[in-house]
Amino acid sequence: MSTKKNPGEIMKVLLVEDDPGHAELIQRGLSRHKIRTWVKHVKDGEEALDYLLRRKHFADDPAVLRPDIILLDLRLPKVDGLEVLKQIKTTNDLKTIPIVILTTSESDQDIARAYHHRANNYLVKPIHFDKFNELLDDLGFYCNWIGNITKNDQNEQP
């Protein structure tokens, strides 16, 4: 059974990141992966939830697509990452989406809480640029190998 992605397949990523520098680094890192990615970037927790729950200006937006994976910072304006995590993982339509916490915090408490609320992974952003890129390259492993995940609409294309 092949684990290679169908070449026509694109992995849809929701990036929840308020730091513009990190957001750019992450998007560039994702673009280097073997698997093609389509990234929706939101800058705070409220926008993340609005997007996922199709609320407010996303309600009738045909460009809103259910992500295959969510990269989630913990420290976010408006609604913080832990709250976003909790809501996603208790919402039936969304709870099966893998969530990768990608954050600066190394605190044991943050890590334990994230896993408690069903984070799939927890990655600490390296301080050094090269190491950060190395992490992003290896994140490609996670994206490439993960068995795809519920697709509600297999024909969805961005």
Added chain:
Amino acid sequence: MPAVRTLCANQTILVIEDDPGHAELIIRGLSNVARAETIRHLSDGEKAIRFLFPDQPSPVEGQLPIGLILLDLRLPRVDGLEVLKRIKQNPAYRLIPVVILSTSADHNDIHSAYENFANSYLVKPTDFDQFNAMLSDVHNYWMDWNQRAIN
């Protein structure tokens, strides 16, 4: 310098796998890249349940904390999904990463696994070299980059 919680000494990797060929591949593949973790293999779901939820608590010494669980879905006696549910519903184990390693690429299986809070779902490659490459990546990702909760 890796943070304390990513150091592999004093951690166990639990491999729950009934196929002896796969089990050997997995154990060897992990051993090649493991640093100081203990790899523990259980060959069916019932053994896994008995190990994780013993009637009589085992002595604390000799029981290393579990850093990662690799879990096959198709297991005799008690199937993988049931094992997953029990792990993820239990406060003592809830925080441990569980990576499903299965021959099945069936969407229902994948969906059920994620619904029951599997951390990841990997489909076993049929090609030997790919399988080994995957195991090396699994170790690198889950034991090095991924942060684990300290119990």
